[in-house]
Amino acid sequence: MNKTRIVAIVGPTAVGKSQLALELAVRINAEIISADSMQVYRYLDIGTAKPTPDEQKKVKHHLIDILYPDEEFSAALFRQEAGEAISNVDGQGKVAIVAGGTGLYIKALTGGLFKGPGADQELRRVLKKKAVLAGNDCLYRELSELDPVTAARLHPNDSSRIIRAIEVCRLTKKPLSEYHEKHSFKDSPFDTFKIGLYIDRQDIYSRIEKRVDRMIAIGLVDEVKCLLDMGYTRDLNSMQGLGYKQITGYLLGEFSLDEAMLQVKQGTKKYAKRQMTWFRADPEINWYGYPYDYSRIIQKTKEFLEA
Known part of the structure; x- marks a missing residue:
């Protein structure tokens, strides 16, 4: 049986995955499936760098705003939801682009999951x-x-x-x-072309610092305050995310805004480093360094889809 062909765009945070996904989607008649463990939550917009309303109008996105902040999500649920979305996209004669930095989600979708003991x-x-x-x-x-x-x-x-x-x-x-x-992690109904983006470490760190500064400038503090006012507590998985945890601490008087921002920047840099360690271990990823040659990436993607 022929497997459904999909495209995956991976890499560390702030590397430019979303921009490439949008550009590629327009060129190959595709829809985007978010592989981000935080973008599934409603009301968490600024701190998750969620695609803007205009971007979502330009290209249809899936698995964004599907849960409330007090609901649980997992790699197994992602695999199920993403699989259904891919089936719908494929049924329309379109290509599914899975884009995001949550490595376990990508692995669950493209290679299956370890079936461990039931929950205690x-x-x-x-x-x-x-x-x-x-x-x-x-x-x-x-x-x-x-x-x-x-x-x-x-x-x-x-x-x-x-x-x-x-x-x-x-x-x-x-x-x-x-x-x-x-686990062989080969249990997948998809034939996947994996695109990995990377930037020099100091450049990615600089991007992260600018991104955090911008998040604060456009209203991350107010976003977190609204979440707390709605009754979403700091112990929730969604509120433990980078940015949300630290700004919550600031709003509760535990430290200054400058200290909160410093913690977000440091935490995000460490997260980016772990993401690269995870993705580098995948031999199936085709890596492209910055500045990205969009025309070459688009060409290689089309060759994969048409082969």
Whole structure:
């Protein structure tokens, strides 16, 4: 059976994935599927660098604003939702471009997921309570001891994935990374052309600093305040995201706005570094360095789709 051909655009934050996705979508008659774990949430717009209304009018986007901030999302749910979106796009005779920096989502979609033990709700309740009382850092340190490989690829604030990794370790007595190593991750109904974008480290850091400054300038503080006023609490996974956690701390009087901005910039730089480590491990990615040769990327994409 012929597999549906899709395009994936990956790379670290602020590298230019969204811009390329828009340009490519116009050229190859495509729609865009967001592979960003934060853009699924309504009301989280500025801090997630969500496509603007004009951009979403220009090209149809999927998996944006599909959940409220107090709802849970996962790689398994992403695979399901993205698969349905791809089927709909393909049914219209169009191409699906999956664009985003959440590496686990891309891996889940294009290579399948490790089917681990079922959820232990009592254990999860205990771990969530521990995170509330002692902070996410406490859980992250525990995971670092149990499974340093998995800990290295997760953000310390990514409590849901940290809890899942600890859960697997405790229930099976084996680290999650060991299961991932044994899994072939070839269980996919898609034939994927993977495009990776990269920029010199200092340049990406400069872009991140400018992006954070702009987010503050266009209203990130007010966006977070509105979320808090609506009753969305800081312990939610959505509110633990970069920018939202730190600005919440500022609004609650824990530190100054300058300190919050510094934390966002430092955290985002570390996140970008982890993203590159993740994507560099994928031999299927076709890498393009800045300045990007859009015409060459478009040509190679068309060759893949027409082969």
